Amino acid sequence: MQDSATVVSPQLPKIAWGRGLYLHDTDGKVYLDGSSGPAVYCIGHGNAEVNEAIKAQLDRVAHGYRYSFTSDPLEELTEIITRRCAEGGGEGLERMVFVSGGSEAVESCLKIALQYQSARGAHTRHKFIARQRSWHGNTLGALSCSGFAARREPFEGSLLDVPLLSPVNSYRPPKGVAAEDVAQWCADELEREILRQGPERIAAFIFEPVVGAAGGCVPAPPGYAAKVREICDRYEVVMIADEVMCGSGRCGTWRALQHDGVVPDVMSVAKGLAAGYMPLGAAVYHRRIGEVIEAAHGAVSTGHTFTGHTAACAAGVAVQRIVEREKLVEKVAAEGPLLHRLLGEALEGVEAVGDIRGRGFFQAVELVADRETKEPFPAELQVHLRVRQAALDRGLICYPVGGNVDGRRGDHVILAPPYNVTEAELAEITGRLGEAVRAVVAEVSG
Numbered sequence: 001m002q003d004s005a006t007v008v009s010p011q012l013p014k015i016a017w018g019r020g021l022y023l024h025d026t027d028g029k030v031y032l033d034g035s036s037g038p039a040v041y042c043i044g045h046g047n048a049e050v051n052e053a054i055k056a057q058l059d060r061v062a063h064g065y066r067y068s069f070t071s072d073p074l075e076e077l078t079e080i081i082t083r084r085c086a087e088g089g090g091e092g093l094e095r096m097v098f099v100s101g102g103s104e105a106v107e108s109c110l111k112i113a114l115q116y117q118s119a120r121g122a123h124t125r126h127k128f129i130a131r132q133r134s135w136h137g138n139t140l141g142a143l144s145c146s147g148f149a150a151r152r153e154p155f156e157g158s159l160l161d162v163p164l165l166s167p168v169n170s171y172r173p174p175k176g177v178a179a180e181d182v183a184q185w186c187a188d189e190l191e192r193e194i195l196r197q198g199p200e201r202i203a204a205f206i207f208e209p210v211v212g213a214a215g216g217c218v219p220a221p222p223g224y225a226a227k228v229r230e231i232c233d234r235y236e237v238v239m240i241a242d243e244v245m246c247g248s249g250r251c252g253t254w255r256a257l258q259h260d261g262v263v264p265d266v267m268s269v270a271k272g273l274a275a276g277y278m279p280l281g282a283a284v285y286h287r288r289i290g291e292v293i294e295a296a297h298g299a300v301s302t303g304h305t306f307t308g309h310t311a312a313c314a315a316g317v318a319v320q321r322i323v324e325r326e327k328l329v330e331k332v333a334a335e336g337p338l339l340h341r342l343l344g345e346a347l348e349g350v351e352a353v354g355d356i357r358g359r360g361f362f363q364a365v366e367l368v369a370d371r372e373t374k375e376p377f378p379a380e381l382q383v384h385l386r387v388r389q390a391a392l393d394r395g396l397i398c399y400p401v402g403g404n405v406d407g408r409r410g411d412h413v414i415l416a417p418p419y420n421v422t423e424a425e426l427a428e429i430t431g432r433l434g435e436a437v438r439a440v441v442a443e444v445s446g
């Protein structure tokens with residue numbers, strides 16, 4: 001997600017073609033994709049095997065409407081996701097609805113939680129709880145759960161009433177809370193809010209295991225997710241993990257929450273699932289949720305025309321086969337620390353670097369005007385957008401995030417390279433970003 005004003009701009013270059021980590025525009029300029037676009041293109045661009053799989057599916061049939069047919073790609077992708085979840089301790093995450101992207105996946109997760117509560121007779125549980133500085137998508141339900149003020153503002157009056165808890169961020173702990181107490185404090189805050197609202201009114205808690213587009217790769221501190229799991233169990237609140245950005249292997253485990261040893265009730269995935277070769281997302285839910293819904297209502301009620309789109313599922317299968325065969329998630333786990341180190345080295349001595357953080361191939365730098373006080377740069381400087389431009393000038397694509405910091409804009413830049421990046425390319429990506437950041441900091445400080 002980027003500032004709406006900058007999404008469609010006449011100055012944007014026109015995309016022509018891409019291979020591997022490189023994108024080419026129609027003027028012949030070449031860009032090294034250091035962020036997989038918006039953390040999507042996890043096996044790079046122009047992969048012939050995936051293209052062939054999609055073409056072969058199109059030659060058979062593009063789409064068999066889900067309410068008339070199942071299909072081989074849909075069944076195989078279901079099997080792959082079920083197996084990948086089970087291998088990482090998430091046995092039972094085996095029911096799923098395939099949709100066209102992240103927002104639809106989140107929307108489906110929210111509705112599955114509501115339907116589950118209704119199916120088990122908890123008819124007053126209509127409310128969601130979410131967190132500030134989070135991003136769950138642009139549809140009204142997902143936006144209602146998103147703590148991203150600038151994106152909410154024009155629609156505020158139409159959004160659901162969703163209490164937004166403090167961001168879970170050890171670099172910027174809630175006021176008066178020590179960094180080492182963030183996990184406990186934030187979990188306690190969730191429990192307090194459930195009790196304040198009345199547990200009988202709460203359907204679900206939704207959160208990103210590693211915050212992406214609204215905060216810049218912020219992993220929750222150790223222990224937080226397990227505490228949330230306990231609280232959700234205690235109050236019969238559905239736990240929804242939004243893994244649209246941080247999942248599908250990006251953080252070095254197939255599920256991001258796998259790192260914490262925690263299994264959600266419901267989980268959204270999208271970006272890396274079909275790696276941008278087709279629009280595809282999924283709402284994945286646990287068998288025990290499915291069984292309750294099926295007993296009461298027959299099936300989940302979240303369908304769309306393109307639910308389970310056959311060619312999109314074929315793309316997902318082809319991508320996931322490559323990710324599995326080439327052990328790319330294991331590669332991300334092994335090389336994440338290298339990306340982190342190279343980023344640190346490239347930014348060595350830059351006073352404006354407040355924090356470098358992330359997990360796997362999901363790393364970000366937060367830039368600040370004052371490292372001591374963590375004071376952000378003035379919003380009007382748009383430092384994150386300047387870095388994006390300076391990076392583009394150097395032929396690098398990175399992902400700028402203008403997150404809301406204590407009511408003001410903050411500046412973060414995400415690197416999320418394709419999983420099949422080489423070590424030399426990692427060095428090139430971080431080196432170019434280092435140059436871009438230095439140039440921008442000199443410009444705004446000078």
Ligand code: PLP
Pocket residue numbers: 001038101102103104106135136137138208212213242243244245246270
């Ligand atoms: N959830 C998370 C965590 C995201 O990062 C995003 C997009 O950035 C979404 C949901 C929405 O996904 P989409 O843009 O595909 O609708």
